[in-house]
Amino acid sequence: AQSVTQLGSHVSVSEGALVLLRCNYSSSVPPYLFWYVQYPNQGLQLLLKYTSAATLVKGINGFEAEFKKSETSFHLTKPSAHMSDAAEYFCAVSDVGNTPLVFGKGTRLSVIA
Amino acid sequence: ETGVTQTPRHLVMGMTNKKSLKCEQHLGHNAMYWYKQSAKKPLELMFVYSLEERVENNSVPSRFSPECPNSSHLFLHLHTLQPEDSALYLCASSRQAGENYGYTFGSGTRLTVV
Numbered sequence: 001a002q003s004v005t006q007l008g009s010h011v012s013v014s015e016g017a018l019v020l021l022r023c024n025y026s027s028s029v030p031p032y033l034f035w036y037v038q039y040p041n042q043g044l045q046l047l048l049k050y051t052s053a054a055t056l057v058k059g060i061n062g063f064e065a066e067f068k069k070s071e072t073s074f075h076l077t078k079p080s081a082h083m084s085d086a087a088e089y090f091c092a093v094s095d096v097g098n099t100p101l102v103f104g105k106g107t108r109l110s111v112i113a
Numbered sequence: 114e115t116g117v118t119q120t121p122r123h124l125v126m127g128m129t130n131k132k133s134l135k136c137e138q139h140l141g142h143n144a145m146y147w148y149k150q151s152a153k154k155p156l157e158l159m160f161v162y163s164l165e166e167r168v169e170n171n172s173v174p175s176r177f178s179p180e181c182p183n184s185s186h187l188f189l190h191l192h193t194l195q196p197e198d199s200a201l202y203l204c205a206s207s208r209q210a211g212e213n214y215g216y217t218f219g220s221g222t223r224l225t226v227v
Contacts, residue, residue: 034215043203043218103156
């Protein structure tokens with residue numbers, strides 16, 4: 001069964017600094033991978049997805065993630081953090097076929113002025 | 114407007130009450146999901162419906178009872194809940210079950226059991 005590990009339950013960066021949120025997956029087959037963002041008192045919003053096309057995936061709000069099969073990783077990055085990026089970020093994985101998404105525990109991003 | 118609407122946004126209920134959560138989507142999706150989000154725990158998949166038929170039930174206690182009368186509506190009926198059931202309940206939909214284009218989530222219902 002697939003699983004997702006997000007390293008660091010809380011990450012704090014300064015405004016304008018690089019954002020790096022880590023995600024490692026475990027899957028028996030090439031997976032589909034997703035990053036979602038959750039703002040306070042809201043549901044989850046899709047940031048970006050990897051579905052076996054380009055390994056570098058660009059998403060909304062300036063975020064991108066790179067699929068590295070050799071490292072079983074799908075880390076999320078943004079070159080310059082903005083105050084509005086403060087939120088909870090979830091990595092999720094789905095195997096090919098009719099399997100629902102499995103989510104990581106989430107990483108809370110704080111941005112310091 | 115996310116395309117998936119959940120009501121109510123907040124609910125406080127006693128352990129002996131019966132209440133229902135409602136989810137509605139008009140995206141033309143054929144699959145709908147209930148997830149439970151508790152503090153410091155991963156999102157837990159509770160139920161999956163595909164074309165109005167339940168296709169997955171992850172060992173959820175019987176005090177939670179889902180209903181999917183049509184592809185646009187999903188309910189979660191609650192009765193005799195426990196305080197540990199307090200959580201954010203999220204509804205999601207996708208074009209088809211297990212589809213890998215991502216889910217659309219509602220804003221959730223914040224449930225407090227007292």
